[in-house]
Amino acid sequence: MQPEKKRVEFTGILLGVLLLLSGCGGKTDVRPVGGETDRTGFIFPEYCDVTIPCNIAPLNFYYTEPEGKHFVTTFTAGEHSFRQKGREVCWREKDWARLLSAHTDIRVESSYLAGGRQESFTWVIHVSEDPIDPCLTYRLIEPGFEVWDDLEIVERNLESFQTRLLSDWSHTANNCMNCHIHSQARGDLSMFYIRGKNGGAILNRNGSLRKLTLKDSSMISPTVYGEIHPAGRFGVFSTNIIVPGIHSFRGKRMEVFDTASDLCVADFDNNRMLTFPASARKDVFETFPVFSADGNYVYYCAAPARQLPAQVEQMHYSLVRVPFDAQTGSLGALADTLWSAHANAGSVCHPKASPDGRWLLFTLADYGTFPINHPECDLRMLNLQTGEILTLDAVNADKSDTYHSWSSNSRWFAFASKRGDGMFGKPYFSHVSPDGTCGKPFLLPQKDPHFYDNMLRSFNVPDLGDAPVSFDVGQVGRLWKDTPSEPFD
Numbered sequence: 440m441q442p443e444k445k446r447v448e449f450t451g452i453l454l455g456v457l458l459l460l461s462g463c464g465g466k467t468d469v470r471p472v473g474g475e476t477d478r479t480g481f482i483f484p485e486y487c488d489v490t491i492p493c494n495i496a497p498l499n500f501y502y503t504e505p506e507g508k509h510f511v512t513t514f515t516a517g518e519h520s521f522r523q524k525g526r527e528v529c530w531r532e533k534d535w536a537r538l539l540s541a542h543t544d545i546r547v548e549s550s551y552l553a554g555g556r557q558e559s560f561t562w563v564i565h566v567s568e569d570p571i572d573p574c575l576t577y578r579l580i581e582p583g584f585e586v587w588d589d590l591e592i593v594e595r596n597l598e599s600f601q602t603r604l605l606s607d608w609s610h611t612a613n614n615c616m617n618c619h620i621h622s623q624a625r626g627d628l629s630m631f632y633i634r635g636k637n638g639g640a641i642l643n644r645n646g647s648l649r650k651l652t653l654k655d656s657s658m659i660s661p662t663v664y665g666e667i668h669p670a671g672r673f674g675v676f677s678t679n680i681i682v683p684g685i686h687s688f689r690g691k692r693m694e695v696f697d698t699a700s701d702l703c704v705a706d707f708d709n710n711r712m713l714t715f716p717a718s719a720r721k722d723v724f725e726t727f728p729v730f731s732a733d734g735n736y737v738y739y740c741a742a743p744a745r746q747l748p749a750q751v752e753q754m755h756y757s758l759v760r761v762p763f764d765a766q767t768g769s770l771g772a773l774a775d776t777l778w779s780a781h782a783n784a785g786s787v788c789h790p791k792a793s794p795d796g797r798w799l800l801f802t803l804a805d806y807g808t809f810p811i812n813h814p815e816c817d818l819r820m821l822n823l824q825t826g827e828i829l830t831l832d833a834v835n836a837d838k839s840d841t842y843h844s845w846s847s848n849s850r851w852f853a854f855a856s857k858r859g860d861g862m863f864g865k866p867y868f869s870h871v872s873p874d875g876t877c878g879k880p881f882l883l884p885q886k887d888p889h890f891y892d893n894m895l896r897s898f899n900v901p902d903l904g905d906a907p908v909s910f911d912v913g914q915v916g917r918l919w920k921d922t923p924s925e926p927f928d
Contacts, residue, residue, distance in 0.1 A: 481549070482528075483888070487562040490870040490878030492571035492851060493539055494598050497530035498564065498881070501888040502551060507558070510551040516566070517541030527888055532599065539566060565878065567870050569850035573598050574626060574904035575866065575883070576605065576619040579896045582862050590616045592631060594907060600886040603911060606631070606641075610916030614638060618900035619908075622667035623732070623794045624847035626906030630667060630674070633915075639924035641915060642707065644671055648910050652924040653705050654678070655712040662703065666729040673768045674705040675728040675737050694751060695809035700724045702739060704768045705927065712927045717772040726756070726808055727788050730763065732796035737763045737770060740787050740808065742780065752806050755780035758787045758799075758821075777821065778828070789841060792823075795849040798875065799823055802841040810841045814861060818843060818854060822875060834869050834877050844902040853901040856880070864897035 480487060482500045491498065502510050512528050514521045516538050523529075538545060545564040550557065579591045591607040606616055617632035629643045639650035640662065653662040658678045665676030679700040702718035702725045705711075718725050721744060728739035740756040758778035762771035778787055778801075788808045790801040799821040802810045810816035817835040821828055834840065836858035843854035850871055855864040870878035883898075885891070 481558075481560065484882040484884070484891070486564060486881055487547075488565070488879055489881035490565040490567055491881055492567055492569060492868075492870070493542065494570045494573070495539075496597060496599050496884045497532060497535035498884050499527070499529045499886060499888045501527045502549070504551065504553050504558070507551040507553040510549075512550075513548040514538060514545055515548075516545045517543050529886075529888065542566070542568060567850070567878075569848060569870065571597055571851045571868065572624050572846045572848075572903045572905045574907055575853060575901055576621070576629075576904060576908075577866060577901045578616065578618045578899040580899050581895070582864070582897045589613065592616055592619050594904075595883070596907075597883075600884075603907075605908065605910065605912060606633070606915040607912055610912055611919050612636065614919075618842075618902070620666065620900070620902050621844070621904045622671070623669055624845060624903045624905045626904045626908050628667055628671055629904070629908055633919055637919050637924075641918065642667075643908055643910060644707065646909050648914060648918055649707075650918050650922055650924045651705075651707075651710075652926050653712065655714075655928050657714050658703060658712065659699050659701060662705065664727050668730050668763075668765065669732075669734045670765060672706065672708050673765070674707065675730060675763070675770075676703055676705060677701065677726040677728055677739070678703055679726060694748070694807065694812065697724050697726060697808065700726045702728055702737075702770065704770065706768050710925060710927050713768050715770050715772075718770065724754075724756075727790060729790055729792060731760075732792050732794050734765050735763055736760050738777075738790040738792065738799065740790065741774065742786070754807050755786045756788060756808060757781070758790060758801060777826075789843065791843055791845060791852075793845045793849040793852075793871075794847055797823060797849060798871070800843050800845070800852060802843075811839050811855070811857070811864065814838045814857070816841055820875065820877075829875055829877075831869075831877055834880055839864075840867075842900045844900075846903045847905040851903070853903050854880075855898055855901055863891075863894065864899060865891065866898045866901035 483503050484500055486498050510526050512523045519538050519541050544566055547562050550559045575595045575597055589608045592605045593602050594605050595602045611633055614633055614635040619631040622628040632640050640653045642649045660678045662676035663679040665674055667674045677700050680698045704713040723741055725739055725741050728737050738760050741759050742754055742756040745753050757776050757780040759774040759776050761774045785803045786806045788802050790799055792799050801819055802816055803819050804810045804813040804816040816839040818831050818840050819828055838857040838861045840856045843852050845852050851868055853868050856867050857864050866883040867880040869880040
């Protein structure tokens with residue numbers, strides 16, 4: 440969930456007019472390969488040697504060689520073999536399903552003429568027997584300093600190319616919307632925020648939809664970041680005073696930081712907010728709370744208060760943990776430090792526990808809590824059984840990698856990456872083996888392989904779900920318009 444304000448400043452970013460004739464088989468212009476683009480290889484999306492789930496939609500792609508011609512691609516898996524001709528490689532879904540049904544890696548042979556020479560490549564797509572959850576939700580948002588306009592929250596079927604709107608600007612008078620998150624990838628337990636007039640936290644629980652005011656008189660703000668307990672009764676949240684700013688430090692022009700932040704718990708059954716003296720200290724900022732897999736702990740990020748914005752570069756958050764009482768909703772008073780910002784260089788944000796209790800993914804940046812604008816931001820994974828920190832070198836790239844979520848079987852995670860152009864966040868997926876080895880990430884497949892060439896919005900907070908949510912854009916619009924937000928005290 441990304442903090443929002445009304446338009447801070449129009450970015451003025453114009454990436455050029457992309458006059459691409461989209462669609463498979465048509466004549467298209469090809470954007471060049473280069474170090475500052477997503478096109479780093481001879482195909483785009485770059486699916487060479489990636490690991491994919493056995494139930495993913497077809498991996499459509501195109502060849503990036505602008506002078507190439509007579510493209511031929513042969514796919515072989517077990518007894519199945521398919522041959523396609525042309526720059527754009529687009530699958531009929533039933534043929535792709537037959538290829539995946541071999542339950543083995545796919546061998547790919549690519550050949551084409553370029554500059555009078557025959558070019559040939561052999562590469563592999565690794566197919567895992569671990570399925571991925573069938574649903575992915577994300578917010579589509581324009582990048583830059585115009586922080587929101589015409590927002591949409593979308594649910595995508597990962598086994599096909601089908602999408603549907605969960606909420607959008609046209610049904611909510613263009614109010615700001617924060618990203619949709621599931622509890623442990625459950626389609627029947629999720630939430631997001633609509634801010635501004637008629638707004639509230641939209642809670643999807645057990646087939647019903649509610650609009651909630653998650654704030655009482657003791658809190659410094661309404662809730663901002665958080666997660667729903669696996670049992671569904673409670674949610675843990677941070678309450679934050681958020682300030683955006685613009686500076687020139689190391690090219691990080693946009694910064695967002697807290698000037699105050701505390702933790703709280705919402706009791707959804709009794710419409711109560713619970714606050715705690717131990718997390719209401721002015722000398723410590725607490726943010727990004729989430730539950731452990733069993734619901735007995737809360738992980739969050741904590742940092743000593745600084746004079747802001749002057750000391751924003753000294754804001755270093757540690758990863759900490761406190762006990763949680765699932766009967767009363769109480770947080771423990773004493774926190775254990777799992778990763779110390781004092782002992783290590785950097786700042787932690789966005790911890791996410793895997794549903795099997797084995798792993799904790801988090802983001803590591805140089806400082807602060809807004810990693811999407813930090814190109815140095817990488818993912819790390821904590822082994823909760825041994826305490827080992829895995830650097831995930833096979834996953835991270837040269838730009839921001841963050842806003843991650845787990846599949847319900849803990850074998851996949853999704854994340855948003857600005858790799859390549861550094862401007863647009865795109866959804867990637869990585870496989871996690873039982874020993875913690877992570878596969879090379881792959882980009883969310885699209886029906887049109889030129890889709891991302893034309894896309895001028897970022898995919899914000901890609902979140903996996905084991906089933907479609909039970910609501911749609913019309914229901915959310917009616918709830919926003921006609922139903923008062925339930926008060927909490």
